[in-house]
């Protein structure tokens with residue numbers, strides 16, 4: 001587990017990291033790179049940089065398979081705020097990913113349980129996810145796993161909290177009533193099974209969730225804390241998101257290490273002036 005605080009653009013950092021991972025993996029049609037993908041405001045720069053790398057010939061999506069983490073239930077796929085539309089706009093229609101390599105949860109399925117089980121099966125059929133990139137909700141949610149979700153949860157339909165609908169109202173003409181009440185999401189257990197995790201938290205609105213993360217313990221009250229248990233997880237934050245973390249870097253690192261002593265790598269990387 002690594003907690004990295006940087007004032008570099010998080011989207012650029014993450015895109016460069018993903019590029020290196022894909023390129024060093026040397027994917028082929030028989031052995032594609034399986035990438036879990038998020039949506040949200042934080043990720044706009046991430047996708048802009050992935051598109052740039054593609055245009056510059058530094059990244060090829062031909063043998064990349066993707067799984068998106070979540071989708072609003074009931075929102076038509078062609079609604080401008082569906083995560084399907086978001087992904088088309090920000091990545092899929094701009095790069096050479098084959099259509100059959102793209103996997104999204106079907107928000108209009110007539111049977112959500114079957115749809116969620118199907119998604120889990122398809123992930124398994126690829127041997128799991130190599131790298132899951134994710135964002136963080138203001139309340140510490142990951143994908144749409146709201147506080148209180150089981151740490152073992154699988155892909156399922158969930159009810160969104162009022163605070164998440166309020167936070168996402170900015171994408172729906174600032175009207176919370178237009179934000180869907182439910183979503184389909186991969187579970188915390190599904191995310192945890194990925195071989196590697198890279199989560200991003202940017203801005204002061206994420207500071208409470210990052211502060212919760214930095215305190216001892218792993219708890220369903222802050223789904224983000226599950227990262228502490230994963231041997232190959234990185235939480236990448238900017239200084240504003242780190243601003244409510246209390247204690248010296250040494251103390252923070254000690255607290256996190258105590259929580260999950262078995263996690264293979266522990267590091268807290270800070271900007272020089274924060275050391």
Ligand code: GLP
Pocket residue numbers: 038039040041042043069070134135136137138141142143144164168
């Ligand atoms: C939504 C998504 C999450 C994402 C979160 C943060 O709730 N379901 O997967 O992490 O938004 O988004 P933003 O970057 O816009 O703050």
